[in-house]
Amino acid sequence: MSFKTFLKSKLFFRHLGYAVAIASGFLLISLLWLNIYTRHGQAGPVPDFIGLSLDEVAKVAKKSKLNFTVIDSVYTDSVEKGMIAEQNPKPGFKVKKGRNISLIINAIQPEMVPVPDLLDLPLRQAVALLENAGLEVGALVYKPDISIDVVLGQQYNGREVEANSTLEKGSQVDLILGKGLSDKRTSVPNLVGYHFERARSRIIGASLNVGTYIFDNTIITAEDSAKAFIYQQNPAYSENATVQLGSSIYLWLTTDSSKLPVDSTLIIGAMGSIAPMEPSNPIEL
Structure with a gap:
């Protein structure tokens, strides 16, 4: 064939x-x-484990056919001690069955850190040392002295705190500073458009204190407060505005960009974030 x-x-x-x-x-x-x-087509939302105990997490994870691992601990006031403080992936994220969820638990005992020796250091160096140690700058208290912006004392809750003594991580240490023998003044920084933490750094860098800060009705959750920016300050910024060292600046925060002054020197970032344009001649303190 x-x-x-x-x-x-x-x-x-x-x-x-x-x-x-x-x-x-x-x-x-x-x-x-x-x-x-x-497991095509079997992806489901990640449950919200934040605020749950490990026993509760185990029950929810078993019901959702997920695995979990506690990878670290933190100390925070956002949830009760011993409860889940953070998770990855976030709640609602779509994952397949059997996926491992990484969890961070809120420590039962707060982390203690040593207080650095700040005496006789300039303010900027003292601030850097405190932040590197896991502590925060509290109030800046000025008194007459031959030095200017040099640490004369360090306090916690109104009492002197010695170097190498321990405090809870995140505690605020107040600094006693020299203001010179004359009535020295400092320029008022422009804070409109800044997020709170960056504004706070600028205020401290100007030898001033953060006064009362007020959130408007657009700020409800912790996520809102993290996104909030300053739309008003008192004393207001102007090129010639000055105040005494250690004065307080009061802040108003929002997430509503329409509250920003029409004539403010603000620019909208590429991702929609709001950022002030730096002055052409910034004041060095």
Whole structure:
């Protein structure tokens, strides 16, 4: 039988049918195996574990067919001690069954850190040392002295705190500073458009204190407060505005950009964030 004759024969078509059937079956089995292996279509939202105990986490994870691992601990006031403070992936994120969720638990005992020796250091260096130690700058209290912006004392809750003594991480240490023997004044920084933490750094850097800060009705959650920016300050910024060292600046915060002054020197960032343009001649303190 010639090849052309074979191609026209029933035997050829029978073998071709067998080959197609085998290939189709193999493809179907492969797709079924791949579907099972990847759990296609079985992704679900990650539960919210924040604020739950480990026993509660275990029950929720089992019900959702997820695994979890506690990878670290922190100390925070946002949740009760011993409860979950953070998670990754975040609640609502779509994952497949069997996915491992990383958790951070709120420590039962706060982390204690040593207080650095700040005496006789300039303010900027003292601030850097405090922050590196896991502490925060509290009030800046000025008194007459031959030095200016040099640390004369360090206090916690109104009492002197010695170097190398320990405080809870995140505690605020008040600094007693020299203001010179004359009535030295400092320029009022422009804070409109800044997020709170950056504004706070600028205030301290100007040898001033953060006064009362007020959130408007656009700020409800912790996430809102993290996104909030300053739309008003008192004393207000002007090129010639000055105040005494240690004075307080009061702040008003919002997430509503329409509250920003029309004539403010603000620019909108690429991601929609609001950032003040730096003055052309910034004041060095």
